[in-house]
Amino acid sequence: NAGVMQNPRHLVRRRGQEARLRCSPMKGHSHVYWYRQLPEEGLKFMVYLQKENIIDESGMPKERFSAEFPKEGPSILRIQQVVRGDSAAYFCASSPRQGGEKLFFGSGTQLSVL
Amino acid sequence: AQSVSQHNHHVILSEAASLELGCNYSYGGTVNLFWYVQYPGQHLQLLLKYFSGDPLVKGIKGFEAEFIKSKFSFNLRKPSVQWSDTAEYFCAVGTNTGNQFYFGTGTSLTVIP
Numbered sequence: 050n051a052g053v054m055q056n057p058r059h060l061v062r063r064r065g066q067e068a069r070l071r072c073s074p075m076k077g078h079s080h081v082y083w084y085r086q087l088p089e090e091g092l093k094f095m096v097y098l099q100k101e102n103i104i105d106e107s108g109m110p111k112e113r114f115s116a117e118f119p120k121e122g123p124s125i126l127r128i129q130q131v132v133r134g135d136s137a138a139y140f141c142a143s144s145p146r147q148g149g150e151k152l153f154f155g156s157g158t159q160l161s162v163l
Numbered sequence: 164a165q166s167v168s169q170h171n172h173h174v175i176l177s178e179a180a181s182l183e184l185g186c187n188y189s190y191g192g193t194v195n196l197f198w199y200v201q202y203p204g205q206h207l208q209l210l211l212k213y214f215s216g217d218p219l220v221k222g223i224k225g226f227e228a229e230f231i232k233s234k235f236s237f238n239l240r241k242p243s244v245q246w247s248d249t250a251e252y253f254c255a256v257g258t259n260t261g262n263q264f265y266f267g268t269g270t271s272l273t274v275i276p
Binding site for chain 1: 197199201207209251253255257265266269
């Protein structure tokens with residue numbers, strides 16, 4: 050059973066471009082969480098999705114950021130018109146159910162904005 | 164390859180018992196160390212972190228952790244647990260450049276009243 054898969058592992062974008070980060074949860078997991086880690090800081094919650102639904106997006110910036118988790122395919126975190134401050138590691142985690150279930154983390158996508 | 168090991172997968176304690184959760188990592192360079200907690204139904208929260216300085220760090224809710232460089236360890240401790248400490252605990256290690264970050268598999272703590 051493959052773990053949580055994130056790709057790409059490293060993503061380089063120029064200011065103003067779009068970044069798409071993908072997360073394939075573990076098999077059988079229908080809950081996905083996205084976290085951002087800025088250098089030398091802890092993880093910051095961004096968004097929590099269940100298949101086809103956004104459950105909690107309280108940690109998402111109001112502009113330029115969006116997330117989806119379609120019925121088929123991976124969850125996508127999309128950042129439009131990236132700026133240097135978006136440079137960070139973005140982690141995805143999945144769980145089979147909400148509430149107390151253990152999270153399984155992907156290895157992250159390191160986004161660098163030039 | 165770099166990795167983070169949490170040896171205790173599931174720990175059950177009675178209230179007022181002392182807690183120590185093990186965390187070992189394999190990475191030869193300078194690291195930043197973290198402990199996170201996930202309470203039932205909630206998101207991850209940062210318990211404490213170590214970047215440099217005093218290897219004994221204190222976090223929220225009475226938790227502390229000690230960085231022992233020679234042992235590549237960052238064990239989490241609490242002198243007296245409470246029922247409300249029932250949660251999943253994750254150790255994490257980041258490289259000092261910030262571009263690599265690894266999680267342990269987590270330890271489930273159940274505190275019995």
